[in-house]
Amino acid sequence: MHELAVTQSILDISLRHAQKADAKRITAINLVIGRFSSIVDDSVQFYWDAIAEGTIAQGATLHFQRIPGEMTCRACGHIFQPDDVTFACPACSSLSVRITKGDEFRVDSIDVE
Amino acid sequence: MTTRVPVVEKILSANDRMAARNRETLDRAGLYAINIMASPGAGKTSLILKTLESLNGRLRLGVVEGDLASSIDADRAAAAGLPAVQINTGGDCHLDAAMLADALIALPLAELDLVLVENVGNLICPANFQIGTHLNVLIASIPEGDDKPYKYPGMYRGVQALIVNKIDLLPHVPFDLEYFKRGVEVLNPGVITFLLSCKTGEGVNAWAEWLVRQVKDKKE
Numbered sequence: 132m133h134e135l136a137v138t139q140s141i142l143d144i145s146l147r148h149a150q151k152a153d154a155k156r157i158t159a160i161n162l163v164i165g166r167f168s169s170i171v172d173d174s175v176q177f178y179w180d181a182i183a184e185g186t187i188a189q190g191a192t193l194h195f196q197r198i199p200g201e202m203t204c205r206a207c208g209h210i211f212q213p214d215d216v217t218f219a220c221p222a223c224s225s226l227s228v229r230i231t232k233g234d235e236f237r238v239d240s241i242d243v244e
Numbered sequence: 245m246t247t248r249v250p251v252v253e254k255i256l257s258a259n260d261r262m263a264a265r266n267r268e269t270l271d272r273a274g275l276y277a278i279n280i281m282a283s284p285g286a287g288k289t290s291l292i293l294k295t296l297e298s299l300n301g302r303l304r305l306g307v308v309e310g311d312l313a314s315s316i317d318a319d320r321a322a323a324a325g326l327p328a329v330q331i332n333t334g335g336d337c338h339l340d341a342a343m344l345a346d347a348l349i350a351l352p353l354a355e356l357d358l359v360l361v362e363n364v365g366n367l368i369c370p371a372n373f374q375i376g377t378h379l380n381v382l383i384a385s386i387p388e389g390d391d392k393p394y395k396y397p398g399m400y401r402g403v404q405a406l407i408v409n410k411i412d413l414l415p416h417v418p419f420d421l422e423y424f425k426r427g428v429e430v431l432n433p434g435v436i437t438f439l440l441s442c443k444t445g446e447g448v449n450a451w452a453e454w455l456v457r458q459v460k461d462k463k464e
Contacts, residue, residue: 140257145251218426237254239251240248244247
């Protein structure tokens with residue numbers, strides 16, 4: 132379960148930025164997670180409730196903004212979301228495609244009081 | 245009053261920083277290190293032992309074995325005469341940079357050319373954690389099926405070399421190598437790929453020769 136390590140990092144980053152902003156409390160954490168970065172939301176929430184206890188982030192809501200995988204066809208320029216069976220372009224069937232979104236894995240912002 | 249504080253920081257940035265420190269440690273010692281990742285049973289330990297055999301003393305190897313528990317893999321490496329360190333992750337599904345930092349202290353770095361790190365058998369988690377090695381390698385194996393690039397894109401995206409093991413089973417298992425390669429090519433265009441069998445030894449020399457070149461290039 133790498134979610135524990137991931138959750139700990141989210142907490143560390145959030146607390147550090149909250150301290151810099153002289154915040155009394157963190158009310159929400161806004162995460163951006165791409166399709167190719169695998170974490171399980173429920174599992175992060177579970178660990179969060181345990182490890183954020185006693186910190187100024189206790190009770191903060193975790194918002195997961197999920198970014199779907201996005202591919203762009205090199206042949207025809209079509210932009211599409213791949214399924215997990217084939218990466219072929221649905222417009223022209225070309226296999227010459229590149230990934231343009233889905234690697235995101237970051238704490239985007241925190242809401243503080 | 246609630247205010248929004250912009251952060252825009254990669255979630256595993258602390259691990260990434262530790263990985264960078266590991267890289268410095270390795271570079272100072274003039275070492276090349278690779279991180280071997282795969283699902284359980286794909287042949288990580290077998291590949292290490294076969295690589296050792298194929299190198300036939302041309303490089304001085306050290307091994308770091310990551311596992312949930314037990315030291316079976318480290319024992320196999322030690323039995324083959326390799327300096328080996330076992331990391332038991334105690335249930336964690338991956339190695340992280342801090343674990344490797346501890347293991348590097350236990351290895352005689354000055355006496356080695358190449359460190360092979362065997363990650364925990366898993367196609368999901370290790371991909372997220374850089375550990376500071378020079379090369380991330382994925383071992384896929386024929387019995388796993390040809391759809392794995394499509395199911396585990398994160399892992400296939402994060403490696404600089406791909407090994408397809410157990411090719412001796414190709415005549416016996418429905419595995420469409422072209423379909424597999426098409427998925428890989430999208431996720432990781434041009435990634436160097438070695439088809440081999442640790443059982444028959446086919447293709448192992450090509451991989452070992454390539455590895456020798458990487459280590460030499462690094463030293464020069």
